Amino acid sequence: MSIGVGIYGANGHQIHYILEDHPQARLVATAAFPQKDLPPMTREDPSVREYDTLAGLLSDDEVQLVSLCSPRRRDQAAEAIRCMQAGKHVYAEKPCAMTEEDLDATMAASRATGRRFHEMAGTAFEQPYLAMRELVAAGTIGTVVQVFAQKSYPYHDRRPQDEDIDGGIIGQASVHALRFVEHVAGQRIADIQAVETRLGNPVAGGGLRMAAALMMTLENGGVASVIANYLNPKGFGRWGNEHLRIFGTKGFVEATDGGARTRLVVGERDLGPIDASAPSREYFDMFVEELLGLGEMPFSMEEELHPTRMTIGAKRRVTRDA
Numbered sequence: 202m203s204i205g206v207g208i209y210g211a212n213g214h215q216i217h218y219i220l221e222d223h224p225q226a227r228l229v230a231t232a233a234f235p236q237k238d239l240p241p242m243t244r245e246d247p248s249v250r251e252y253d254t255l256a257g258l259l260s261d262d263e264v265q266l267v268s269l270c271s272p273r274r275r276d277q278a279a280e281a282i283r284c285m286q287a288g289k290h291v292y293a294e295k296p297c298a299m300t301e302e303d304l305d306a307t308m309a310a311s312r313a314t315g316r317r318f319h320e321m322a323g324t325a326f327e328q329p330y331l332a333m334r335e336l337v338a339a340g341t342i343g344t345v346v347q348v349f350a351q352k353s354y355p356y357h358d359r360r361p362q363d364e365d366i367d368g369g370i371i372g373q374a375s376v377h378a379l380r381f382v383e384h385v386a387g388q389r390i391a392d393i394q395a396v397e398t399r400l401g402n403p404v405a406g407g408g409l410r411m412a413a414a415l416m417m418t419l420e421n422g423g424v425a426s427v428i429a430n431y432l433n434p435k436g437f438g439r440w441g442n443e444h445l446r447i448f449g450t451k452g453f454v455e456a457t458d459g460g461a462r463t464r465l466v467v468g469e470r471d472l473g474p475i476d477a478s479a480p481s482r483e484y485f486d487m488f489v490e491e492l493l494g495l496g497e498m499p500f501s502m503e504e505e506l507h508p509t510r511m512t513i514g515a516k517r518r519v520t521r522d523a
Contacts, residue, residue: 202225202493203223203224203225203226203227204225204226204227204265204266204489204492204493205226205227205229205230205263205264205265205266206220206226206227206228206229206264206265206266206267206268207228207229207230207231207232207258207261207264207266207267207268207289208228208230208231208232208234208267208268208270209231209232209233209234209255209258209267209268209269209270209271209280210232210233210234210269210270210271210272210294211233211234211235211238211270212270212271212272212273212274212294212366212367213270213274213294213295213321213367214270214294214321215234215268215270215294216268216292216485217231217234217238217239217240217243218240219483219485220243221240221242221243223489225486225489225490225493226266226485226489228243228249229248229249229250229261229263229264230249230250230251230252230258230261230263230264231249231250231251231252231258232251232252232253232254232255232257232258233253233254233255233272236251255280255283255284259283259284259287259289264289265289265290265492266289266290266291266292266488266492267284267289267290267291267292268291268292268293269281269284269291269292269293269294270294271294272366273365273366274294274296274299274365274366274367274368274372274373275299275365275366277293277294277296277297277298278297278298278299278300278303278304278306278307279303281293281297281307281310281318282306282307282310284316285310285311285314285316285318286310286314288314288316289316290316290317290318290488290492291311291316291317291318291319292319292320292321292485292488293318293319293320293321294320294321295320295321295322295368295372295373295376295509296320296368296372296373296376296509296512296513297318297320297506297509298509298513299365299368299372299513299516300513301510301513301514304506304509304510304513308502308503308506311502317488317491317492318502319484319488319498319502319505320505320506320509321484321485322380322384322484322500322505322506322508322509323482323483323484323485323487324377324380324381324384324385325380325381325384325385325499326481326482326483326484326487326499327460327481328460328477328479328480328481329456329460329463329475329477330381330385330445330456330460331477331479331481331482332463332475332476332477332479333385333445333447333454333456333463333475334384334385334387336454336465336475337385337386337387337447337449337454338387340451341451341452341454341465341467342447342448342449342450342451342452342453342454342465342467343449343450343451343452344421344423344449344450345386345387345388345419345421345423345447345448345449346423346424346448346449346450347423347424347425347447347448348381348382348386348388348419348423348424348425348426348445348446348447348448349425349426349427349444349445349446349448350378350379350381350382350425350426350427350428350443350444350445350446351378351427351428351429351442351443351444351445352374352375352377352378352427352428352429352430352441352442352443353428353429353430353431353432353433353441353442353443354374354430354431354433354440354441354442355431355433355434355435355440356401356403356411356431356432360409360431361409362402362404362407362408362409363408364408364409364410369409369410369516370397370409370410370411370412370413370429370430370431371395371397371410371413371415371429371512371515371516371519372509372512372513372516374413374429374431375395375413375415375427375429375512375515376508376509376512377443378415378427378428378429378443378445379415379427379508379511379512380508381445382417382419382425382427382508383504383507383508384500384508385445385447386425386447388419388420388421388423388425389419389420389507390417390418390419390420390425390507390508390511391417391418391419391420392417392418393415393416393417393511393514393515393518394415394416394417394515394518395413395414395415395416395515395516395518395519396413396414396519397410397412397413397414397519398410398411398412398413399411400412401431401432409431411430411431411432412428412429412430412431412432413427413428413429413430413519414426414427414428414429415427415428415429415515417511437459439458439459439461440459441459442458442459443456443459443460444456444457444458445457451467451468452465452466452467452468453465453466454466454475462474463475463477487499
């Protein structure tokens with residue numbers, strides 16, 4: 202048995218590449234998606250139907266799950282609710298919602314319809330962060346007291362000046378770092394504050410925020426800080442320049458330079474690089490296995506979406522204080 206998937210929109214990390222030769226899911230329809238971007242075999246497959254609108258996609262009985270990369274992220278929560286009310290499960294690009302009201306309505310729709318909803322929230326299951334998550338969970342570094350995380354991407358002319366298109370630097374970039382805090386370090390955020398700046402935006406009068414800094418208190422009494430920016434130069438050699446350092450009462454574990462380097466220090470022992478040789482786990486695969494009754498997701502819906510809820514709160518405070 203396999204899950205029939207429809208993809209809507211190309212504004213984000215659409216999953217057409219994952220569906221190529223997937224053992225448990227198949228692409229059956231697209232909407233608002235450029236056919237030229239499909240893999241050649243899929244593009245030439247007459248059984249994959251093309252629609253102009255989300256409504257057309259939702260009318261297709263073979264579509265069981267919709268992958269949303271909505272043209273406007275501000276509209277995505279409402280579109281996710283439409284999908285679930287039409288009987289479809291939903292896999293949504295981040296941020297899946299841009300207000301707490303929309304996030305709550307999305308979760309309520311999932312409960313009311315019985316359709317499963319997940320954000321593309323697999324940050325913690327990519328290596329080396331998966332190995333770090335397991336070390337922290339095992340108590341290797343003791344009680345987590347402080348977390349530092351960084352997300353840095355390059356600037357390019359396609360970055361929208363209107364945050365409603367992609368969610369802005371806090372909603373679409375910083376959320377990864379908040380998942381580091383909650384899903385890797387295992388510490389739920391209790392409170393958050395943020396500042397951001399347009400400094401460095403090459404578009405005069407543009408709305409794109411180029412950098413943000415976030416400060417957090419954690420429910421266990423610890424603290425965390427995040428920086429995010431669109432200042433990663435080409436010379437770095439990697440698209441993302443991520444750092445994650447987790448400090449505990451027994452030691453620390455870190456991944457730097459986009460995950461290229463890791464280190465574990467416990468007490469008086471420098472244990473060097475961590476073992477991150479196990480394969481990363483694809484979050485979409487976990488979703489499909491959940492739908493087929495072959496496995497369970499690692500988080501409850503509230504746990505999965507709490508980092509997004511915190512980015513919404515951080516952005517609300519920035520907006521209010523501006």
